[in-house]
Amino acid sequence: MKKIIKNSILALTIISSFTFVSCDADETQTVATLNNLVMSDEFDIDGTPDASLWTYDLGDGTQQGLPAGWGNNELQVYTSNSENVEVQNGLLVITARESNSGGYTSARIKTQGLFEQQYGRFEARIRLPQGKGLWPAFWLLGNDCDQNPWPACGEIDVMEYLGDQPTIVLGSVHGPNYSGAESISKEYQLTNDRFDTSFHVFGIEWSPNQINYYVDDVLYQSITPETITEETNGQGTWVFDSSFYIIMNVAVGGNLPGSPDANTVFPQRMFVDYIRVYN
Incomplete structure (x- = not known):
């Protein structure tokens, strides 16, 4: 079930205690956070994605x-066809397919104009596809992108993934003087699991200046x-103090991640169990 809670008095308040392990420092931190659930899509109604929340590129x-x-x-080529995007059995399914003409179809859905938020926790539970040339992502784009074209509007990649590296995901930001191949990015690698064989929760906690x-x-x-500032030698600008909207997609080929090869089997699917946003 999808819900957008616009009145914070009605918001579901959750107090959580998480144990965080830093990859840079060999230490563990326990942090208590207070979150108000303001939007969720649990994908529990089969058919097309909820039109009150999602539209399409x-x-x-x-x-x-x-x-x-x-x-x-x-x-x-992105479509809104059910063969490329559909809610089935409690999951959002985005499917990349090879067409009869030798090209590919897939889907890219977004909350632009329907749900946008500045700051908060954005998270999704996802199982990813596998194969060279696949590039699924869960990301945010500045809602002024039509007036302030990318990368000036800012981009936050909560999760992006290359299908031939099934144990690695990336978290990235793009902005003026740090976009595309020059984005600021870091890998996270699983040691005893794969992202294409089980579900994992990908999230950011976004606040002023962090x-x-x-x-x-x-x-x-x-x-x-x-x-x-450090990564761009003072040339980059922080552009993450405005509202952003959510995008989910599976791209095929391109400069990154490269084209599918003979070992890439189609169709390939990204399964999304839920998306939740807190403030």
């Missing part, structure tokens, strides 16, 4: 004024304005 990018390939020479990245409540990266 369609085509090959040219409809958005980009070069064909979404500015990255990607191979997929974005913390988590996999299964393990803190593995913290980005601040000082991080951007």
Whole structure:
């Protein structure tokens, strides 16, 4: 069931105690957080994604004024067809398929104009596809992107993943002078599991001047304005103090992650159990 709670008095208050393990410092921290649930989609009604929360990016990018390939020479055409995006058995399923013409179709859904938020915890429980050339992502984009084109609007990649590296995900930010291949990014690697064989929770906790990245409540990266200054030699600008909307997609091919190869089997699916946002 989808719900957006606009009145904070009605919000579900949850007090949680998490144990965070830092990958940079060999230490464990226990942190108590107070979160108000303001939006959730539990995907428990089969059919099309809830139209009160989700809309679609369609085509090959040219409809958005980009070069064909979404500015990255990607191979997929995004559709709203049920064969590419559907809610089934309590899961959002985004499916990348090879078409009869030799191209690919997939889906990219977004909350633009329907749900946007500045700061908070954004999380989703996801099982990812596998194969060279697949690039699923759970990410946020500044809601002023139409007036303030990327990367000036800012981009927060809660999770992105290359299908031929099934134990690794990335958390990244993009902004002025640190975008595309020059984004500020860090890997998180599983040691006894794979992202394509089991579900994992990917999240950020975003506050003024800080974005913390988590996999299964393990803190593995913290980005601040000082991080951007250091990584860009003073040329980058912090652009993460406005409302952002959510995007979920599975891209195929492109400069990153490269094209599918003979070992990539289609169709490939990303399964999303839920998306939840707290403030």
